[in-house]
Each structure stands twice: as C-alpha cells, then as structure tokens.
Amino acid sequence: MSAPEKKATIADVARLAGVSTATVSRSLSAPAVVSEETRARVAEAIARTGYIANSAAQTLRRRRADAVLVAVPDLGNTFFAELISGIEAVARDRGVAVLVADVPRGGRAGVRLAQQLDAGRADGALLLHGALLPGAEAPGRDWKVVTVAEELPDDSGGPAPVSHVGIDNRAAAADATAHLIGLGHRRVVHVTGPRDTILTRQRIAGYEAAMAAAGLAGIARVVPGDFTIASGHRAAGTLVRTGAPPDAVFCANDEMAIGVINGLAAAGLSVPDDVSVMGFDDIAFAAWSNPPLSTIRQPRREIGGLALSELLRQIDGAPPAPPVHVPYEVVERQSARNRR
C-alpha cells in the first residue's frame, strides 16, 4: 500500500493477480463480463500496486483523449473565468480533462488550437470567443466544436452554423435598452465591446432595434469600448465632452459600466441622479459597485456546463445540435432609475 518504486503497469497487475492483461483491462472497463472471483483478485492487485492506467496508452489505443480544449480570449476576465468554472464542474463529473488556452483577442493563435486538436490532445473544443478559428475552416475539418456565449461569424458576418450555447445577445441588449427607455430616458447611448466581433454587432443591433422601436433611432448613439474598465472611463469622457449629454448609458459589459460610472463621477455627474447606467453580465462585483449595478444576468456556469455537455455528445457521435439560447434576466439595482 506504500508508494511503489516504479509506476505499476497493467502487466504488473496481471502478473500479481495471475491473469492476463486483457482481463485486467476488462475488469476495469467492463467488470460485468469478468467473473466475480477474478474481479476480486484483480481489484486486490490493483490496490496493492496502486495501479493507474497510463492515459497516453489509452488515448493511443482508444483514439480518444477524454480531454477538451477551451479557448478563451482573456482568462483575467471574471466572465470567462466563471464560464470555465461551469465547464470544469461537468468535466470533473464526466471524467474529462480540461485544457485551457488563453488566446488573446486579435492574436493569430487559432493555429495553436488547431494543432492541439489535430495532435489528438483533445477530442473537441469549446470556443469562448468568435475569432479563434478561421471561420470557414472550423466546420470543414472534422473538429468537434461548440461556441460558448459568443458565436463564430460566418463569411457574411452572421453566426456560423456551429453548435452554440449562450443567451440571445441581440434580444438581451434590446431588453436592456428598452428597460432604460421605459424608465423615461430618451438619450440612451450604447458603449460597445471590442470592434469587429459578432458579439458587439449583436448587442449594437439589439440596442438600435430598441431605440428604433421607441422612435428614437434619430438620437441613437454608439461609443466604442473594448470591455475594459478603462475603456468605460474613457467613453464617459467622450460622452461628457461631445454631443448632447446622455440620459442613460447601456454598456456592453459590467466592467465598462463601472468605468463609465467612475468617469461620469469625475466629470461631476452622479449615477443614477444625473445619468442612469446599465451593464451586462452581472459579474460578482456588479452587486457591490457604488451604486449597485443594474444589468443583464447571464447564467455563466450553466452556459459553460451545457456547452460541454453538448460537445461531449458530439464526441460520442451525436450530430451537432442547433444553437441553443438559455434564458437571461434583467436585474434592476440602483444604477438606473426613473428620469426625474
């Protein structure tokens, strides 16, 4: 029972139990097919040797790594971190390993992912942003891929026909905007995510649709951001310096909303007294910011878990499921309120 000198192999176990390696293998993978007595002898030999099957040998033989790759644009971002946490929870449950690749947005690291997949290191990939694999290539190769939270754009910029789990970003952005309009605000501006991503386009589209539906298309205004707190702060500066002052600001994520509140305060504007602000995501800090942030809640852990489940289904041979939208929620806190 003490630590063995050398790592035990299946042959060691077989020898000790007086059976063939095939029988040891079967005891582990299909115990029902092995006689009870034999199974007991094998179990004891395994316990004695501390045997753990070598995963490289299993992978080579079974042609399955029991591992998935998750590609994320920014691990430092709490949104992604929690998505991964949800992924990890089901991975643990299903006995699959999780390989993480931090792929900076805009970087050309898609090739690294492709290599890992081609090398058989992982059986499939979860893509946490839409610019990781060359859009056209992914569905062509026989990689199993599901996109998470953000879709993969096809050649025309719309969502590619790849399995996907996430909320309906366009609808959610429209709801957030409508919420602000419902509060009596008219000059609602939108601070966007990083340029040229499908996520950003979808949220802009939702914002514009809601403005148009309220007859406010003429005063719709979009200010660029990049999901960082600092970009929200900068956007607030831009808003204060140019154009008519906004009644409300809808930000494409919570970090930018926090930056906007901060930037507005620096310019002497108070939230929500002078300007209402809404974020997106409902990260942990949202509830504790000052004032607490009204936002859109995405069930991050659930999204991550569902996405892995779908990927595992595909790895098991099921055909790719069509994209699924999970429900989101408008959460009202104190950063947005009725127009005075």
Add this chain to the structure above:
Amino acid sequence: MSAPEKKATIADVARLAGVSTATVSRSLSAPAVVSEETRARVAEAIARTGYIANSAAQTLRRRRADAVLVAVPDLGNTFFAELISGIEAVARDRGVAVLVADVPRGGRAGVRLAQQLDAGRADGALLLHGALLPGAEAPGRDWKVVTVAEELPDDSGGPAPVSHVGIDNRAAAADATAHLIGLGHRRVVHVTGPRDTILTRQRIAGYEAAMAAAGLAGIARVVPGDFTIASGHRAAGTLVRTGAPPDAVFCANDEMAIGVINGLAAAGLSVPDDVSVMGFDDIAFAAWSNPPLSTIRQPRREIGGLALSELLRQIDGAPPAPPVHVPYEVVERQSARNRR
C-alpha cells in the same frame, strides 16, 4: 493542401517522401542530423499531408506529456485567473499544454489531481493553494510540484519544503499594517482569509507582528472572512456592532476590502473619512473602487510565469529550487489616509 480524408500519420509522410519513419521523426526532432535534401523532401511531404504528430503516441514513447496541471481553488476569483494567465503565457512559449482543475477549497479533490499525475496526463503540477494534496504525500511521491502564491503546509502547519514562488505574505501583511499605523491609526483590525489555511496564518502573523512592534498588541483584533466580498460586508457589520470602532481595517484580499467599505457605508461610516481600509492583491477592480483601494500589489502574471518555469526545470531533471519570494509593493490610493 486541402483537408485530408484521414488524419495523416508518420507512415504516410514517410511513404510520400520515400524515406523511413525514423527519418521523418528525425527531421522533426533533430533536423541537423538529416541531410538537407532529405529534409526538404520530408518537409514537402509534411506540408502536403498536413501531418501533425500524434501526441498520445509521442507521450507514450517519450514518457513525457508536455503538459502541466494547474490546480486552483476558485477559477471565478480574478486573482487566480490572472495567475493562470501568466502561466499560460509561458506555456504557450514553451509548447506545453495547460490542464486546469478547479478544486473547490475544502473539497477532497486532491485525489483527482494525484490520479491525473499518476496517469501521466501531466508531467507536473502547479498548486495554487495549500490544501490540494495531502501535505505529507506530495513530496514523497515523485511528483514534480511547485506551489504558487500559497505554500503547502507541512505537518506542523509551517511551509512544506516544496518549490514555491510567491511573495513573502507575512512581511507584506506586516507592511500593510505598519502603513496603516504610520498613518496614525491605532485600532487597526484585520479581516482574515479562510480559516486554517497557511496563507491566512501568515498574514495574521504579519499583522500581529506589526501591531506588537508598535506596542499595539493589546488592541489587536482579528475578524474572520473567507475572501468573498460578502464576507467583507459581514465583517464590517461585526466590527460596527461589537467592540470599539476601528480606526482602520486591513483585509486579507481586495474583494473583502470592497465588501468592508460597502458594509461600513451601510452603517453610516465613510472610508477614508471615518475609517481607513487596505486590501491585498491589487486586482483590476481595486483601482476603480469607490474610493480607490490602497492595497498590496502582487505581480500575479510574473508569479505564474516564474512558477511554471521552475516546474519545467524540474521536469527537465533539475533538482527542486528553494522557495523564491518575488517583490510586492504597497500601493497607496484613497481608501487609507492620515488619522484626523
């Protein structure tokens, strides 16, 4: 150049190039030893077939996975997420894969880690908290392990003799406390991290040492937290309701400091006017909280990168390096100021 029907193997490449598989293998791993002409033929065959070596076969043969495991207590915590980001950056550089295991604090998931290591899925592990492997066992088995940011406790509760990269937590906590005392505060209280972790003990020790050095041992007070914002909020409530009101609060992380500021505000106390507050870590939100948080900065990405470098050295056969302390920094912002 188009996607092949079946994944190409080394044998396909060899056939196409008219050489043996051994030569293909050498062209890839030791090109200098192969004639230029042969190398060119092999290179072309590789390009034509889109060959990528199967990693399971390589791992099995070389007895090396070129992968490391990183065990983290809470992926949703930005502190850990950035540590991993630093790890990933050097992993990418060195061509090693990163397996992440989210191991909830207090969970008994150390066994899962051990299995992954024993199965040869990874060549070593980076432990991001001190309760992941049974302390006594880790150094005994021939696992390559380096602890990151938080040490592994030995049987007596002190740091185990395992390679480690992080700041000197005791000294940093003492510096933070001394900083507050230097500002004129006397009733400085400490809100701790989760009970029974070595990190928590070290920071408490630093706090107590600084209080004692200032002749304030008699009024030292420690309030339990668990690194969550909510626990900081609760701690503030405790402080306000019981005992003498504090002049200053030193929190074991930034999240709790944000919670404390929030909780103090709820009780009608303003930071820093009524109470000074310091955090620990300097997460991204610290600079943008209201007021901006004075804290201790840990170079997270650097710590992660150094830790992986050390682990890789050990995997390459070098003896374990002694623990290394990287420099930290007291960052003064607006949440702490001179006593009125």
Add this chain to the structure above:
DNA sequence: CTGAAAGCGCTTACAG
C-alpha cells in the same frame, strides 16, 4: 546520414 526493429502501455476483436 539512414533504416529495420523493438517497445512505450494499453484495448479489442478473435478464438476457445
């Protein structure tokens, strides 16, 4: 500089 051959540690038809 190159090839033939063994072997890394498993799993799985195939027989019995």
Add this chain to the structure above:
DNA sequence: CTGAAAGCGCTTACAG
C-alpha cells in the same frame, strides 16, 4: 469468462 496477439503512432538505440 479468459487469453494470445495484433496494433494504436510514435522514437530511439543499434547497425551499417
């Protein structure tokens, strides 16, 4: 219910 044997795709002494 069990074993002998082939084979997954590489790498690496060993010869030449």
